[in-house]
Amino acid sequence: MLSIIIPSYNEEKNIKNTAAVIAGVLEEANIDYELIFISDGSTDATYECIAQEAAANPHVKGAQFSRNFGKEASIFAGLQLALGDACVVIDCDLQHPPTIIPKMYQLWQEGYEVIEGIKANRGRESIFYKLSAGLFYSAMSRLTKIDMKSSSDYKLIDRKVVNVLLSLTEKNTFFRALTFWAGFKSTTISYEVQERAYGTSKWSFRSLMKYAINNTTSFSTMPLQVITVFGVISILFSIIMAIQTCIRFFMGNSVEGFTTVILLVLIIGGFIMLSLGIIGHYLARIYEEVKGRPKYIIKQTTQNIQGNIIDEK
Numbered sequence: 635m636l637s638i639i640i641p642s643y644n645e646e647k648n649i650k651n652t653a654a655v656i657a658g659v660l661e662e663a664n665i666d667y668e669l670i671f672i673s674d675g676s677t678d679a680t681y682e683c684i685a686q687e688a689a690a691n692p693h694v695k696g697a698q699f700s701r702n703f704g705k706e707a708s709i710f711a712g713l714q715l716a717l718g719d720a721c722v723v724i725d726c727d728l729q730h731p732p733t734i735i736p737k738m739y740q741l742w743q744e745g746y747e748v749i750e751g752i753k754a755n756r757g758r759e760s761i762f763y764k765l766s767a768g769l770f771y772s773a774m775s776r777l778t779k780i781d782m783k784s785s786s787d788y789k790l791i792d793r794k795v796v797n798v799l800l801s802l803t804e805k806n807t808f809f810r811a812l813t814f815w816a817g818f819k820s821t822t823i824s825y826e827v828q829e830r831a832y833g834t835s836k837w838s839f840r841s842l843m844k845y846a847i848n849n850t851t852s853f854s855t856m857p858l859q860v861i862t863v864f865g866v867i868s869i870l871f872s873i874i875m876a877i878q879t880c881i882r883f884f885m886g887n888s889v890e891g892f893t894t895v896i897l898l899v900l901i902i903g904g905f906i907m908l909s910l911g912i913i914g915h916y917l918a919r920i921y922e923e924v925k926g927r928p929k930y931i932i933k934q935t936t937q938n939i940q941g942n943i944i945d946e947k
Contacts, residue, residue: 635666635719636739636790639712641705642684642726643674649683649726653694656724656732663736669694670712671726675702681934688936700933707930709787709809713796715939722790723809729828730788737823738790747795748813748820751788753827788825789813805929806919861912864905871901 638656642649653669660667673681673696684696697711709723720742724730730751738749787810791799798816799809813820 635668635717636660636735637712637716637718637721638667638669638735639709639716639721639723640669640671640726641674641708641712641723642671642676642680643702643705643708644676644678644680645726646676646679646683648728649680649687652726652728653687653691655728656735657691657693659732659735663739665736665739667693668716668718670715671696672708672711673698674704674708675699685936688938692938695936695938697935697939698933700931703930705787706807706809710799710807711930711932713800715935716796719793720790721793721796723787725788730786731825731828734823734825735790741821741823742790742792745819746821747792747818748816749790750813750820750822751786752822752824753786754824786810792818794818805923805927807929861909864909868902868905 638660640652640656645652649671653671656669657667669687669691671684671687671694673684676698681696681698684694684698687694688696695715697715699707699711712723713721720739722735722738724732724735734751738751741749791813795813795816795818799807799812802812
């Protein structure tokens with residue numbers, strides 16, 4: 635069986651259409667499936683729409699978070715609930731085209747354990763949003779040492795990979811990068827980003843930057859290593875200024891240079907404050923992990939969810 639995990643946040647207008655389109659594609663390909671919608675603390679009627687679809691189609695299942703925990707939590711909740719031999723993560727707005735799921739399924743049957751969807755283009759987006767997304771993915775690629783520019787959460791992963799991800803005890807996760815980290819036999823498949831049928835994107839420049847910072851610090855220690863670079867730069871500045879000061883002293887011009895000293899203090903002070911900020915962010919991550927709070931809290935589920943999973947996570 636193939637489990638389709640669909641994180642949903644304020645997507646009441648998309649639920650019915652998304653369920654129908656994905657179900658149609660899978661039934662036409664004769665693939666046994668389940669659709670798992672995770673309402674991420676939606677403030678509209680998203681969960682009610684999910685419940686209606688679950689009542690009409692036994693293949694549709696759903697869960698509602700007690701509040702908004704984020705897309706990463708939604709993905710892992712879906713993986714926890716999934717019963718399939720493989721799982722596909724797909725966006726609720728269908729910008730990830732469901733038509734390539736049968737191709738992913740075929741590659742999985744051929745022995746691939748991770749089949750990642752790669753964006754052939756970003757579709758119709760504003761110039762500002764494309765620049766924001768480009769900056770975000772460039773920064774993520776450099777910091778995680780993984781090419782994130784065309785990658786996406788749209789991927790099929792084998793049950794073995796699912797079990798590895800679910801076995802991780804960390805609370806701050808980055809699904810897209812963790813599938814690379816886990817290894818296993820992988821391949822890619824390209825797709826054209828589709829237009830949203832309803833609603834607008836939930837990602838702004840601010841949310842993208844926050845997402846980048848949180849995921850980078852949860853997956854990579856590279857920002858901490860940047861502090862060492864700041865220290866080297868400060869030392870180089872100090873050596874240059876020391877040489878300049880000695881030269882001026884022997885030339886009898888040691889009284890001058892007040893502006894240079896102020897600039898040097900500001901530069902070093904800026905490096906120190908930025909370094910403290912980076913260290914503080916990692917300390918916050920450690921604090922969150924030590925508290926041991928769950929990734930998410932499930933408030934309610936549709937009746938066709940097996941077992942009592944509300945208190946598991």
